[in-house]
Amino acid sequence: MASERDYRSISPWTAEFVDPDIEAAFRADIEPAWARATHLALMVAALVFFVFTITDYLNMGASGQYGIVFFTRLAVSLFGLAAAFSARRFAAQLVNGMIPSVVVFTALCAFVLIIPYRPFSPGWHGMSMMAMLLGVYVFVPNRFALSIGMGLLGTAGFLWQVLTHFDMAANFVFTLLLLMAVINLLGGITVYRFNKMLREQFCTASTLREANERLSSEISARQRLEVELREMALRDDLTGAANRRQFFDQAERELVGTRRQGQSVCLLLLDIDHFRQINDRYGHVRSDEVLRTLMQTSRGWLQGTEWLARVGGEEFAVLLPGVGLSDALERAERLRQLLEQTPVNLVDATLYFTVSIGVAEAQAGDSLGMLMRRADSALHAAKQAGRNRVMSSGLVTA
Ligand SMILES: Nc1nc2c(ncn2[C@@H]2O[C@H](COP(=O)(O)OP(=O)(O)OP(=O)(O)O)[C@@H](O)[C@H]2O)c(=O)[nH]1
Incomplete structure (x- = not known):
């Protein structure tokens, strides 16, 4: 994408962007509106050019x-x-000035060429030529160099x-x-200013769009960062499980919702046995692998929308909505x-661990x-x- 300074580089000679990419972007930008306007303009011009067969007939x-x-006019x-109707199909040739030119x-x-066949005075022809020159500057409006070239060429041919x-x-x-020079000068200045203004507007619009x-x-x-931060605030870094905060936020809502539907809800609290000994033996950092393994293994055990949260150092909780006590046990x-059967693979050792679970x-x-x-x-x-x-109150299963 071009910088703001490049946008400002409009050639004083052609009133077009110095950078060809920006000029192309400008033409692409005006293309749809240009195609519509040229379609209409060319139709009007063709009809006007033909209407003069009436005055020709009256005089000739x-x-x-x-x-x-x-037949020349026709x-x-x-x-x-034909050019008017193909204007939309060949929009690129239209905005580069080819079709109108x-x-x-x-x-x-x-x-x-028909001047010698029309029995008018040179002054009359001069007036018609002025109208033609107006057409030149009106119908090739977005390319100053083409307009002025056409105008001067037509004037030379006419003279x-x-x-x-x-x-x-x-x-x-x-x-x-003098009249021809003045009309070319006025037409040229108008087209030059119009071209420059169009491109300056494009600059402003592009700068605004980029901003x-x-x-x-x-x-x-x-927003992404906020979502990430929110997620981080609700996730446990070590295991990726929901943290205590999220558990209390979400479980409360789920508990109320499920009970409102008249369904049972059970809660599992799960604690690693003798984790202090594991820590003492393998060190704190390596023992973290036990927590990760617990999380990964439990993931496969969870059903539907159930989720596990780490609510303490080595304590986890799962809410089981719609599950009665015997199923929960x-x-x-x-x-x-x-x-119990899942090995924890450390770099130099494999260990096993057990958990105790309280169900309510x-x-x-x-x-x-209370739960x-x-x-x-x-x-x-x-x-x-x-x-x-x-165990649940008064119940032991293993
Ligand atoms: N590696 C590791 N250890 C942790 C983490 N959080 C808590 N602990 C350890 O977990 C241990 C919990 O010890 P205790 O509460 O005495 O429980 P325990 O040794 O598991 O014994 P019981 O629960 O009675 O079976 C302590 O050694 C804590 O340092 C952790 O994130 N990583």
Whole structure:
């Protein structure tokens, strides 16, 4: 993407962008509106050019010469109409000035060539030529160099024709020359200013657009960062499990929602047995692998939308919505067995660990805190009973 300084580089000679890429971007930008406007302009021009067959007829009558003039005008008008209808299809040739220039050039040639056949005075021809020059500057509006080139070429052709076919006094020739020069000058200045203004507007719009794009990409980056930060605030770094904060936030809502639907809810509190000894033996850092292994293994055991949270150093919790106590005990037992059989692979050793699990079923009116307390006392009971087992109030399964 070009910088703001490049955008400002408009050639003083052509009133176009010095950088060809920016000029191309500008033309692409104006293309749709340009195609619509040129379609209309070329149609109007073709009809206007043809309408003058009426004045030709009134002045020439149905002569052979009129026939030449009529068919020349007809051919140019049809060509103009064809160009008008192809304008949208060939939009690129339209904005680079090719299509309007060819049409205008054809009309100018035809106009200059039929001068000898039209029985008007040089002054009358001069007026018509002024109208033609207006057309040049109106119909090739986005390329200053093309407009001025066409205008000067047409003027030269016109002067050559009138000087060849008419005998004019020097003062009349001088006046005609001056008029042609003035109209070319005015047309040229208008097109130059118009071209420059269009490109300056494009600069402003592009600068604004880029600033907007920068702003929206900054906003999206911030939003992404916010999401990441929120996630980080709710996740446990070590295991990737939900952390205590998220557990209390979400489990409370799930508990209320499930109970409102009249379904049972159970809570599992799971604690690694003798983790202090594991730490003492393998070191804190290597023992972290036990926590990760626990998380990975439990992931495969979770069902549906269930999720596991790390609620303490070596303590995890799972809420089981829609699950009654006996099913919860069965599932907890399955998890205990799974973890017991899962090796923890360290670089230089493999170890096994066990967990104790306390299970509690939510009673009517239970808050999450109350449910946690009951699960915790079941867990405590499991530890007291020798660890590596699942317990609920008064129930032991292993
Ligand atoms: N490696 C590691 N250890 C942790 C982490 N968080 C807590 N611990 C350790 O977990 C151990 C918990 O010890 P205790 O509460 O005495 O429990 P325990 O040794 O597992 O014994 P029981 O729970 O009674 O079976 C302590 O040694 C803590 O340092 C952790 O993130 N990583």
